[in-house]
Amino acid sequence: MKLENVKWVNEMYDTGHKESLNIMLTEEVDMSKDGIKQWSPKLRRKVRRKVFKWRKFFTHNNGNPVLVEEIENMEKLKEWFYEYCYTGRWHIGTNSKGKTKTGLKWLRIATADIVSKDDASSIVISNTWRLKRFGWFWKGDERVRRL
Numbered sequence: 001m002k003l004e005n006v007k008w009v010n011e012m013y014d015t016g017h018k019e020s021l022n023i024m025l026t027e028e029v030d031m032s033k034d035g036i037k038q039w040s041p042k043l044r045r046k047v048r049r050k051v052f053k054w055r056k057f058f059t060h061n062n063g064n065p066v067l068v069e070e071i072e073n074m075e076k077l078k079e080w081f082y083e084y085c086y087t088g089r090w091h092i093g094t095n096s097k098g099k100t101k102t103g104l105k106w107l108r109i110a111t112a113d114i115v116s117k118d119d120a121s122s123i124v125i126s127n128t129w130r131l132k133r134f135g136w137f138w139k140g141d142e143r144v145r146r147l
Contacts, residue, residue, distance in 0.1 A: 020065035021094050023058040028089040072136055081112045082120035089113050
């Protein structure tokens with residue numbers, strides 16, 4: 001039975017033929033004063049004063065995964081952030097194969113800074129280094145050199 005489950009997971013998460021992705025959105029917010037006071041006084045000045053709160057899930061389980069066509073390049077990714085997020089700093093994550101009990105691990109693939117909701121072009125997307133693993137994302141970009 002375990003071998004069948006492992007085979008099913010490998011077929012489901014085949015890297016070359018994805019049509020949809022599980023997406024998790026987390027928001028980066030400042031830590032509250034009560035949260036900072038819970039740390040010992042010696043460590044307070046060294047603690048990173050940011051908290052990541054899980055906000056939205058787009059998964060196969062709840063019936064609304066994100067199609068690859070919706071986020072296949074940088075402009076479409078900005079439009080997708082504009083539709084589903086409000087102002088702030090957001091992290092978009094997806095899952096990958098991992099050595100965990102469930103066989104999955106969550107990875108952050110990009111960070112978006114939304115200063116205003118006036119237009120999708122005002123969104124700044126950074127930390128996209130993990131997106132190089134997705135060949136469909138950089139397909140139409142001539143700046144990326146193919147080996």
